[in-house]
Amino acid sequence: MHIVICIKQVPDSAQIRVHPVTNTIMRQGVPTIINPYDLFALEEALKLRDVHGGEVTVLTMGPPMAEDSLRKALGYGADRAVLLTDRYFAGSDTLATSFALSQAIAKIGETFGRPDIVFTGKQTIDGDTAQVGPGIAKRLDLSQLTYVAKIASIDLDTREIEVARRAEGGTQLLKSRLPCLITMLEDTNEIRRGSLQQALCAARRQVVKWTAADAGIDDLTRCGLRGSPTVVKRVFAPTARAERAAQIDTAERGLQDIADELIADILTRRPALEHELAFNSGT
């Protein structure tokens, strides 16, 4: 079976700093990583290949440097990597991104065989929108299975798939049909480390590089900023509250003293809480 997985190279958000004066993002020197949620999807794809055979193609849209992330994915054991890169994609919102990726997936299907499953992570850690997966599913007319915690079974003969999906208040068990798009939940898999040999091989492997034209996209007005219905008008830092927190004095006092003062302060500000806390504590 052929599995396509979409990954994204993202800045390691834990290391992003905001310039204290200009309030702009300081991107210099911020390392990039594969979006962590995508790694769960990649692991799931590799596991399915282990069981059912076939190939895993990893796809990303991004600047030329996104090739690094694809090489890492090859190092984990993916069979093929495709980098969709073109200046026309710059500034894509989720609608334009799902358009470009779906076109590339269609082209991958023509070139390397039609995918049975397209995977994405449940969301990215930079955009956090969770919209690109559903966008791809809709455009390629794949059945859409989001927030999948577990793939229970796949039958390649009947083309049926059963999954457990995270829903509000519980877990939904669904049966659907291949081909489908799955967005994968976190914590589903222990992520494999590729072997040293795989990593060395990955460094020499070829990454397929496609421009918009290579991916068969002829309508460039649907890409990048021009193809994005949403527009970012303003980026700003949140305004500070007029007053900083009132400080409880901790100098030369016992912890119990401080704790008593804090509680008195809380209950002076919110007298109604006294009853509620006493009631809830059930003492």
Next chain:
Amino acid sequence: MSTASQTTPRIAPGRAGVKKELPDHFKDYRHVWVFLELERGNVHPVSFELLGEGRKLADKLEVQLAGVVLGPPGEMVEDAVAEAFAYGADLVYIVDAPPLADYRNEPFAKALTDLVNTHKPEILLLGATTLGRDLAGSVATTLQTGLTADCTELDVDSDGSLAATRPTFGGSLLCTIYTLNYRPQMATVRPRVMPMPQRVDKPVGRVMRHKLSLVEDDIVTKVLGFLPDNQSAMANLAYADVVVAGGLGLGAAENLQLVKNLARAIGAEHGCSRPLVQKGWMPADRQIGQTGKTIRPKLYIAAGISGAIQHRVGVEGADLIVAINTDPNAPIFEFAHLGIVTDAIRFLPALTEAFTRRLSPHSRDKLAS
């Protein structure tokens, strides 16, 4: 909003970046819609929060507020309609059909897309729940319109455009996003970001009923079952009145017990900031912040949490925020109401003890007398 446009040159606008005269086929898009999410017989509270916010937007635009209810024929849908009116809807669109008994993307996306194409809302709001995000992404793609995820603030601009504000860059800054030349303007909002509006029983409003344009046989995905969460094991953080949370300042996973002890002593829910989930110290459903749960408790105690904006947007709605942190320059002191510069690991046990003393039946009797 001249101030907004003055700050824009950093971002080169594309075709969508400049507001043009709306194309003719979008001109009759009016009214504000809120999708009401039915969750196993009940309306998800986020839908009421959105009706409250939708009411404000509709009043500013001087248009009507409509609810959308999709579900199986019967009481469940009728109850949801009554609730929609009670929380401010002027009218409710209903699609009730057996295939809508359980959520599946296909029939729900079809029903909502058809409704939009028929009745043309200017603004469409959904909760940023697993259901809402699954549905909104497909509907926006089919309609080829803009969708802004996980907004923390919604407003109507002087020219009537929806200004949707959300955290960006992994939560370090906020940005305001517009969908200027496409309709509807779509946004999702996380539970608890908006306050719950006042419920007012009012006479039934207008109801518009529609048919679902597909039947069960057309639907590829089938529901095999549903395993409800074990309620006692599930954190009900979003709707808790009192929350205690720990952050990296606690130093080690075992110190989270101090947070749990305090929470138990005052009948609170406990939670944590994002890094602790990433370290595997606490399960993801206890995470508070933009990518976790948004909370609006009456009292929030943050222990050893520095207060990055990721966390801030998740707790800003709390009535009273108490911060305990060793670093006097921690950003949390910028938005907390009460601060203590001290080591949470030492202070939490003392606070737990002091609360227990204060809340003991003996002191309560004293209070009563």
